[in-house]
Amino acid sequence: MTRKLLAPPPAGSDLKPIYGTGHPGVVEVLRFFRDPITMVAQRRAQFGDITYMNSFGLKFVIPLTPGGSEEIAINKKKAFANEPAWGFLIGPFFRRGIILMDFSEHRHHRRIMQEAFNPTHLKGYLQDMQPMLKDRVANLPVGDDVRMLKELKQVTLDLALEIFLGMDLPRAEADRINKAFIDCVDAGLSLIRKDIPGTKWARGLRGRKVLEDFFYEHLPAKRASVTPDLFSVLCHAKSEDGDTFTDEDVVNHMIFVLMAAHDTSTITLTTMVYYMAKHPEWQRRAREQSQGLPPDISYDTLDEFTVLDRIMKESLRLNSPVPGLPRRAIEDTEIDGHFVPKGTYVSAINLVNHHNPALWKDPEHFDPDRFSPERAEDKVHRYAWMPFGGGVHKCIGLYFAQMEIKTVMHNLLLRYEWSVPEDYVWKLDNSTLPVPKDRLPVRLRAL
Template sequence: MSTGMHRPLAMPPRGSGLEPVPGHSGGIPVVGETLTLLRNPDRYLREVYEADGPVAWRRGLGRKMVMALGPDAWTEIQQNKDKAFANGPGYEPVIGRFFHRGVLLLDFEEHLFHRRIMQAAFARDRLVGYLDRMNPTIEQHLGIWEAQGELKAAPAFKRLALDVATQTFLGMEAGERSQAMGGAFNDCVVAAGAVVRMPLPGARYGLPGTEWSRGIKARQFLESELGGMVASKRASDGTDLFSVLCNVESEDGEVFTDEDIVNHMVFLMFAAHDTSTATMTSMAYHLARNPEWQERCRAESLALGQHATYDELQQLTSLDLVMKESLRMTPPIPMMFRSAVKDTQVLGRFIPQGTIVGLLPHFSHHMPEYWSNPYDFDPERFSEERREDKGHRNAWVPFGSSAHKCIGMYFAGMEIKATLHQLLRTSRWSLPVGYRLRWATTGLPQVRDGLPIHVQSL
């Protein structure tokens, strides 16, 4: 790793008793150490931590960024006692063009207001309704897996998650329109992670043919499609998430405007599908590499029917351990962003206003200080006897924590378990000899080769 010139991020105010954040701008000018980070994030972050501790700065893609490494720094930032850390200015430069006004990008009072209303759409009885909708879709997709025998699991999970989302969220039956919506959501997600991002002066949609320009068109398409559906959804008593959002009220009777609903729907589709896809892919891989775990999970699933109920899914204790361990090893959101809206401090280190801070669950999830053999697949570490995740209350944080903690956490667990449960009951699957899964480390985790598997009907 290049060491560059060591410099404090900013000098703390005199008499404050604070230390400066240590770091350096090493590596290539402008790009800094981004390439080193992308090549081997684990080693890179460990080196930063050992050199400069849990709050350190480096330069990445043209700007300085503070990295919060480990659960102590995480806890202070997430507690946000002086309301210094905001999401909007942290996320806006990364995903704002496609997901503006999503609940994740709102802050403080306004965030609380929206979150309170949205919460009602994720109450238990609503989840039960969503599960009824998704079970037949899952069965239909897995039927295709069985017929194919050999397939790439990651894109197949992605198609499944997109179909579940369009049907469960939008209440649309499979067909051309739902496919067009699914495709548009996907274009927004791809564009948000695009490397070529610059809008082209004079070109309404940016550089033609780029992921960015496809994303802009897709966002417009979604706004017009969803906007056109709001009135009929408000008038319906449907059980899909869209109808629910149109009609939910907080305990104080607050409701969403039409514009809020469109913005929230676009963001929810984004939040829901790649995260669940990555988790299911990771679980399918570990279950194939560890056939004893696959059999153990299958035994629990065979004791239930094909369409498990919400309560029955809670009985799949081995599958739950596998899900937790997969989320630990590959958290679907490896980095979260905050921006300091005023001068503040973390663990006694001075953070000036305007600083972008990255929270890194992947790092916390692999700290040998909290996890035994952190790179080994060992679901039992979450068992009641061991509970390694209790070593620190923020050692395991795939769903975040505090004010912005994932609102879809129980929805995600339900969808993921319902899918794996059905797959375990109908099929046994394995990997090519000697196969090792490799995740691409740019943006959200993606499997480079799609995860080839062999599926055998039971």
């Protein structure tokens, strides 16, 4: 394998250089999409603690240790910026979302948005989602070929529309909004990044326009009244200093948050269903615990779902919905003692740490008990497990997501059992967010 230098360290410095293969970007991207875990293992064997890869015509530095990931996430020297990296990947479709902001501006917007995810609002969201999710789960189709990705995606979309938007949309309108979100997400990692008819990029731009028109149409009504949904909360949210969001802020944040909450929860739920089908003993343990708890989850009982919590954490480790934390160096800097020149893109990629045999025992094996207090493998390093990111950009909706996921799974366990053929192994499509190519067919049977 070839070995090519990223950039020579400054003369007289004790910084070490960073090497990669120097292969063309399209080759590296396609290899990563095809088998990212193997590719990372090969890079670690050849280059050690850090490497770089060509991607979309850019060079991305990838630390291969949890310490390197932590340096990017914490960004103590403020040498890395989110907006140039995320803006390149998804900016045309999710511009001005909270993840595309930096430093004082990010802090300003996050302080206002934090109100929407305080304990009072979280308790309200949880109470409101119970009957809706119970009804949606009760109406899942049963049979020998139920595509769970599709079914769970519909459940999470319905939840997002009801809890985040406070709207009961006709199915055709809900499907139109859902398609717009899908088109925006799919466009982010498109290899063709120009507005050419028929491409993912062009569909993403059209999807963004659909979403903007939708939110601006409904915004006056949300400004005019106070309701418990996220849309209304953001319209009326104030920071401790009395700062509020403009109409444009509300629309931008709603488009980003709705996408982030919808897709990440769908992938997590689908991954949990897959591993509980492959490991029926864990499905049984989770069901027995759910049967011993109240049918409706309350804010005070969330922590009692200890088995479900371990399954969720292990599923997030094995298949993180958000693959990494891209940034761009805005000055010459370093990662783990290696020289990173100004203008270089960097990314802390979750699977680098989540599948590292130096951090986890038998990392490719599904083993939720690794998160038990007795073993606590995730505590070996604070960035050994990082599905929600870290630092000031850590996912603002992580507690909402966990409430939603536990509620859906609790109801699923109480109503159904599911299985896959013993020799079935899913294949993931990593070209956008990691989802099963076949949408995960299971045999779903009512209890």
